Amino acid sequence: MCSVYCEWIILKKNLFSQKGSAKHFLVKLLCFSKKGFLGPIGDDLPSLIPLLFGLVIFFATFSFAFQVFDRGNLAFDDAVKIVKISQGLKGDSYLGSAEEFFQSCQEVSVRGLNFKAFIVDYPKATIAMGAPGPPRFKILELTNEYPSTLHNFGVFSVADVPNCPFESLNPCPLACVSSSDLPILTGNERIQTRMFPIAFQDQKKCMPFENPLTDFCNNSGFIVRPLTLVVVTWRG
């Protein structure tokens, strides 16, 4: 409407010839200085909306992608460290003695990652003999209760090994931890587990007789048991 009026005024009234008048000023202001709807800046104001929207979308996606890359890189870093820990503990899959296992545990040095390593008799650990229900693998229960014992667990001393019979119902694992003051798990940690079969050379020792009819002591030689090395890691 405004542009139609301006055209009519210019063509019909010829007000340009009347310079200095208020009408001339108004016509000039409304009809000739106006290049768009509002003005040079006002005309661009509507375009700011999709611009801002686009920028918000771009930066939101950018930050999301960075978070994903960051998380992925952290996971890869952890995976490499887990491989390093596992190879340090496993060696060539043949452990000559418990002392060798503890020595390997001490030599493994990884920053930023807590770990606990077990050597367990996996078939026995997963089955509670004679108990109903599904098999229980309670050795790996890393609940809030367990770390309180883990906190005081420390590293098994060699003297404790003979007190840890493999043939009992609750196999006592050879275990080592990354440090003696592990933080208690809160439940939000990302826990990763790796299991490897290892051949463990065990000295034949005299064990406490559970059944005098079947148990007897034989100190000679050694036996190689197929056991499982379990490595559990989490970020502190």
Added chain:
Amino acid sequence: MLNLKKVFNSRAQSSVTDAMYFLIIIAGLSAFMFVISNSYGQSIDRQMDSQYRVEYANSALKTVLYSSLPRNVNQSLAESTEVDYLLTAIKEDYANTRSLSPQTQLIVLDTVKAVMQPVSSAFDFMFFIYLPERVFADITPSGTGTGGTAVSTPGGTGTDASTTPQASQLVLLILKKTPIQTGSPISGRPDLGNEIPTGRNAFLVNNEVYFFCQPPDFQFITNRILPRLANLAKPLESRVYLSVFQRLGAGTGTETFDARANLILWTPTQFTDDELTKLDCDPESTVRASLPASP
């Protein structure tokens, strides 16, 4: 002139149009970045997982072969006065009879089961020991061979031996196979279109998982089964070279050669009836039933 003025007065529209173009481009780039970030690291994850499985297979193979067993199989490991490596028992048994007794086979199976238990729910596997193809020297007791070139083999005895090329020979093959039934997943409901597997697949309905196989031609495994698994199930293989495998020759001499122990893991897949027939497998229960009753 009127149209030109209309064009001049509509300059603000181009800014909005430019902004819309910008928005479209940004939306496209953001979608592309979103897709890339979702797939970031998947191939590395797969490689790390694959590496872990290979390491597991390597460790499992060594553990199985180095495990001890009591010389008297009726005793437990802790109470036995004499123990030896499982590999030694395999070599001894094979040297005497050129085959493994059911007892030795079951001891190997129990050890393999214990070692593979952490991953057995997710993978099928095959453990086999074989003698690779080579030229074997037939040693005659009197040394009077039929001619030919003498072949010196480590540990071999006799002279004037003839050479006989021999194909690869299987010593032991243990197959762990997850039962996979065809047809309707609901069994026992013929009205729902359940198809009962026929042929060799029929024994899978009995939930037999472990088998001892003796294919007449070892090449069937290397030329048919393994390539098929490579196409379908991405198998992971571990191999160990075993030395000083001996067996009695035709006379009083012995032949010494190298063997191979392989452990192959793959995600569960179904074999055809023809393949199972050619593998000639017996379930574990059949072999256990053939054992003499213990006193």
